[in-house]
Amino acid sequence: xKQSGAKLHLSWRDQDEIIRLWNELNEFPASSPLEALDHxxxxxxxxxxxxxxxxxxxxxxxxxxxxxxxxxxxxxxPRVCVPLNLTGEWQLAHEMAMDAVxxxxxxxxxxxxxxxxxxxxxxxxxxxxxxxxxxxxxxxREVLTPLDVGHRLMCAAATxxxxxxxxxxxxxxxxxxxxxxxxxxxxxxLRGSALFHRELLQWHxxxxxxHPLSPRERDVLRLLLTGASEKxxxxxxxxxxxxxxxxxxxxxxxxAAHSRAELMAQWLRRLAPPSVPAPTDPxxxx
Numbered sequence: 001x002k003q004s005g006a007k008l009h010l011s012w013r014d015q016d017e018i019i020r021l022w023n024e025l026n027e028f029p030a031s032s033p034l035e036a037l038d039h040x041x042x043x044x045x046x047x048x049x050x051x052x053x054x055x056x057x058x059x060x061x062x063x064x065x066x067x068x069x070x071x072x073x074x075x076x077x078p079r080v081c082v083p084l085n086l087t088g089e090w091q092l093a094h095e096m097a098m099d100a101v102x103x104x105x106x107x108x109x110x111x112x113x114x115x116x117x118x119x120x121x122x123x124x125x126x127x128x129x130x131x132x133x134x135x136x137x138x139x140x141r142e143v144l145t146p147l148d149v150g151h152r153l154m155c156a157a158a159t160x161x162x163x164x165x166x167x168x169x170x171x172x173x174x175x176x177x178x179x180x181x182x183x184x185x186x187x188x189x190l191r192g193s194a195l196f197h198r199e200l201l202q203w204h205x206x207x208x209x210x211h212p213l214s215p216r217e218r219d220v221l222r223l224l225l226t227g228a229s230e231k232x233x234x235x236x237x238x239x240x241x242x243x244x245x246x247x248x249x250x251x252x253x254x255x256a257a258h259s260r261a262e263l264m265a266q267w268l269r270r271l272a273p274p275s276v277p278a279p280t281d282p283x284x285x286x
Contacts, residue, residue, distance in 0.1 A: 009180040022192040030267040031225035033203040041084040048182040050169035054083040057206045060162045080204045093143045107139035122155035122187040153178040155186040157197040163207045165197035209254045220247040
């Protein structure tokens with residue numbers, strides 16, 4: 001169900017709040033994507049009345065291309081999941097959900113959303129899946145119900161043909177389900193948040209990288225994007241200079257960058273005037 005061209009069930013205040021959120025996210029530095037994500041999930045959860053939320057970064061694996069008829073997710077796989085409120089119960093539910101992915105046993109709402117890959121989209125659950133099918137799914141009964149999750153609203157940002165960013169919001173079992181206003185509010189948010197989703201995926205090594213980054217590599221990357229020297233990074237993270245250099249070199253290789261400046265340009269390229277040509281001879285690696 002495309003939202004573009006359709007009438008939005010939003011007030012001017014709703015739209016102003018989303019525009020304010022876009023501006024706030026733009027103020028976060030490239031080195032603080034998780035702080036930006038936390039702020040985004042909290043603001044949107046408050047606006048749509050969700051009790052919890054999460055972000056999922058997904059990648060379409062080559063192995064799925066030849067088996068789409070049997071693969072419910074058509075080759076798409078979650079690479080990282082970041083919840084707003086991390087609890088022991090949520091962690092257990094997440095592990096069960098990942099087992100379901102590996103066993104090709106996904107909930108029907110997720111399957112329907114992923115099968116629409118290729119464009120920004122936001123749907124009410126009942127637009128995709130009937131109440132009966134939803135409540136009979138094993139994921140609803142065994143994973144979501146113990147968490148008191150009865151209603152789920154999901155939106156997807158199609159960042160590239162092989163990488164997508166999902167925002168997922170939940171309400172309790174006895175709560176009113178999400179409606180057209182909440183759906184349209186998320187759809188409106190997607191219109192101006194392309195850079196936000198791109199940087200989240202890139203930060204985790206899902207976009208423009210050969211493989212996902214490890215937690216320690218993300219620690220080093222965060223400091224690299226602040227302009228810190230390798231000596232400063234080593235001191236901040238309690239690493240030896242040699243180990244720090246190895247991490248930096250691995251990050252540069254992963255992003256096919258020949259220098260720190262070239263790596264940072266993948267985040268900050270939007271700030272360069274279009275008339276400035278890309279350098280032909282990159283500076284040597286630090």
